[in-house]
Amino acid sequence: xxxxxxxxxxxxxxxxxxxxxxxxxxxxxxxxxxxxxxxxxxxxxxxxxxxxxxxxxxxxxxxxxxxxxxxxxxxxxxxxxxxxxxxxxxxxxxxxxxxxxxxxxxxxxxxxxxxxxxxxxxxxxxxxxxxxxxxxxxxxxxxxxxxx
Amino acid sequence: xxxxxxxxxxxxxxxxxxxxxxxxxxxxxxxxxxxxxxxxxxxxxxxxxxxxxxxxxxxxxxxxxxxxxxxxxxxxxxxxxxxxxxxxxxxxxxxxxxxxxxxxxxxxxxxxxxxxxxxxxxxxxxxxxxxxxxxxxxxxxxxxxxxx
Numbered sequence: 244x245x246x247x248x249x250x251x252x253x254x255x256x257x258x259x260x261x262x263x264x265x266x267x268x269x270x271x272x273x274x275x276x277x278x279x280x281x282x283x284x285x286x287x288x289x290x291x292x293x294x295x296x297x298x299x300x301x302x303x304x305x306x307x308x309x310x311x312x313x314x315x316x317x318x319x320x321x322x323x324x325x326x327x328x329x330x331x332x333x334x335x336x337x338x339x340x341x342x343x344x345x346x347x348x349x350x351x352x353x354x355x356x357x358x359x360x361x362x363x364x365x366x367x368x369x370x371x372x373x374x375x376x377x378x379x380x381x382x383x384x385x386x387x388x389x390x391x
Numbered sequence: 392x393x394x395x396x397x398x399x400x401x402x403x404x405x406x407x408x409x410x411x412x413x414x415x416x417x418x419x420x421x422x423x424x425x426x427x428x429x430x431x432x433x434x435x436x437x438x439x440x441x442x443x444x445x446x447x448x449x450x451x452x453x454x455x456x457x458x459x460x461x462x463x464x465x466x467x468x469x470x471x472x473x474x475x476x477x478x479x480x481x482x483x484x485x486x487x488x489x490x491x492x493x494x495x496x497x498x499x500x501x502x503x504x505x506x507x508x509x510x511x512x513x514x515x516x517x518x519x520x521x522x523x524x525x526x527x528x529x530x531x532x533x534x535x536x537x538x539x
Contacts, residue, residue: 356434
C-alpha cells in the first residue's frame with residue numbers, strides 16, 4: 244500500500260478490532276481535494292502496473308515510468324503541482340512526493356525571481372534596500388536566466 | 392455575481408494551498424534546485440531567504456552528484472573553514488560549470504570530493520595568511536578556467 248497514511252489508518256483499525264468490512268470503510272482525508280487525489284490514485288496504479296510488468300528489469304521500469312511522468316506533466320497545470328505535492332505529503336506517498344517536488348523544481352529552475360513569485364503567488368516582503376543587497380550578493384545566479 | 396463567486400472561490404483555494412505554510416515541503420523543492428536557482432530563490436521573499444541561508448541546503452547541493460557522500464566527520468571541518476555555501480561558491484561551482492559542457496551525466500567519485508575539500512582548505516589558509524586568491528602563488532588557480 245503506497246499511501247502510507249491510509250495504510251496507517253487500516254492498521255489502526257485492525258488494532259482497535261473494529262469489525263467493518265475493509266471494502267466499505269470510509270477513510271477521512273480532510274486535507275486532500277478530490278482532483279489531486281484522483282491523479283495520485285492513477286499515478287499509483289500506473290506505477291504498480293509498470294513495476295509488475297517489468298518485474299526483473301529495473302531499467303525498463305524506470306524508462307516507462309519516466310515516459311508516463313512526462314505525459315502526466317503535460318496534462319497538469321503548473322499551479323496544480325503545489326496541490327499535488329501537499330496531497331502526496333499528507334498521504335505519505337513517497338514516490339509521488341519525490342516526483343512532484345522534482346517537477347516543481349524543474350519548473351522554476353533557471354527562472355527569474357518574478358517568475359518564481361508569480362508561480363507560487365508570493366509577494367516580496369523585503370524592506371527597502373534589502374532586496375537590492377540580496378540581488379548583489381547573488382548576482383552570479385542571474386547569469387543565463389530564462390526569459391519570462 | 393456568478394463571476395465574483397468564482398473569483399472568490401479561486402482566491403480561497405489559493406489561500407488554502409500556500410507553499411510558504413509548508414516549510415518542510417518547500418525545503419524538499421529547494422533541495423532539488425541547482426546552485427544559481429537557489430541564489431534566485433534567496434531573493435524571492437524573506438522566508439525563502441532565511442531557508443537558503445541554511446548551510447544544509449548548500450551541503451546537499453555540494454554532494455548531490457557524488458556517488459558516495461563524504462562521511463559526517465567532514466561537516467565540522469567544512470563549517471570551521473567557512474561553511475558549505477562557501478565551499479560551493481569557491482570549489483564546486485567553478486568545476487561544475489566547466490563540466491556542464493560535456494554531455495555525460497555528472498557523477499563525482501571520492502577523488503573529486505577530496506580534491507574540492509583540499510582546495511577549500513587551501514582557500515581558508517590563504518585567506519588567513521593574507522595571501523588572497525589574486526596573488527600569483529595562490530593554488531586557487533586550479534579553480535579557474537585555463538586557456539590552453
